[in-house]
């Protein structure tokens with residue numbers, strides 16, 4: 001039916017990938033496929049297995065089981081070919097404080113035997129907005145500048161697939177916006193497949209054409225962010241109670257017409273209800289919980305947090321439930 005989708009080989013193909021570190025199961029039978037030129041985001045909480053996935057895809061860790069291909073090459077039997085085809089920006093910063101931006105890129109150019117590394121370095125610095133700072137040592141760079149340099153380095157040899165492991169972790173709002181813009185431009189320029197990991201729902205939503213949601217080493221949902229949200233098929237109503245025992249109303253609510261799912265958050269004394277036509281059914285929902293004292297009611301469209309909750313049954317960042325930012 002959709003023949004065009006199968007004519008181009010995938011940039012990344014993962015089948016049944018498993019990886020453990022002693023007793024810890026980091027990846028538990030992961031399947032995913034990323035089309036060439038796509039902007040793909042792997043979203044997951046701390047410890048979900050994002051870095052492990054990138055490490056295996058980038059040939060830095062060996063899979064225990066499964067088949068993994070990047071740019072058409074097997075990550076185990078064709079390591080060298082994979083390495084030539086990819087660029088990586090690691091979660092942990094990996095710059096030398098004493099080297100300048102230009103020196104970092106020159107070194108990278110030598111590693112990849114690029115004859116035109118001088119020209120490429122100039123272009124790369126220009127592209128990430130570091131031309132004016134090219135000859136300053138990295139120790140004087142801000143977090144955002146360092147990340148931009150790492151991106152420039154990851155791109156210098158014009159990889160077909162660029163891996164970015166949490167590219168905006170620890171950056172302030174401005175620096176984050178700058179990185180987003182760089183990545184959008186890179187992607188708009190075409191050709192490069194971008195595979196990014198993040199534990200920021202906003203980031204995944206803002207940048208990625210498709211996302212995979214990873215939890216405890218398994219992919220629990222995959223698709224375009226909008227599609228994932230609308231697949232929940234309704235609105236979200238959150239009802240907060242004075243006492244946690246309000247959550248006992250969950251069973252009653254689940255029987256109300258139009259209610260698709262009810263998730264209990266007893267620690268927060270709150271129920272989250274996905275419901276068709278939320279505004280029309282709000283009165284019925286409140287009626288059903290009436291014996292319990294309600295302290296808060298909210299009605300909104302689902303966001304990725306709800307998508308995560310819907311597919312895993314637990315919140316993305318439990319510590320956030322207590323309130324605050």
Ligand SMILES: Nc1ncnc2c1ncn2[C@@H]1O[C@H](COP(=O)(O)OP(=O)(O)OP(=O)(O)O)[C@@H](O)[C@H]1O
Pocket residue numbers: 021024025026044045046047048049050051052053091199
């Ligand atoms: N080298 C290692 N030795 C032992 N356990 C490891 C190692 N690397 C990762 N793990 C474990 O594997 C699981 C997945 O870790 P991973 O670093 O892939 O998660 P992550 O999604 O990148 O998390 P974060 O958001 O914190 O970066 C975790 O339970 C982690 O403790």
Ligand SMILES: [Mg+2]
Pocket residue numbers: 050051052091165166
């Ligand atoms: Mg990580």
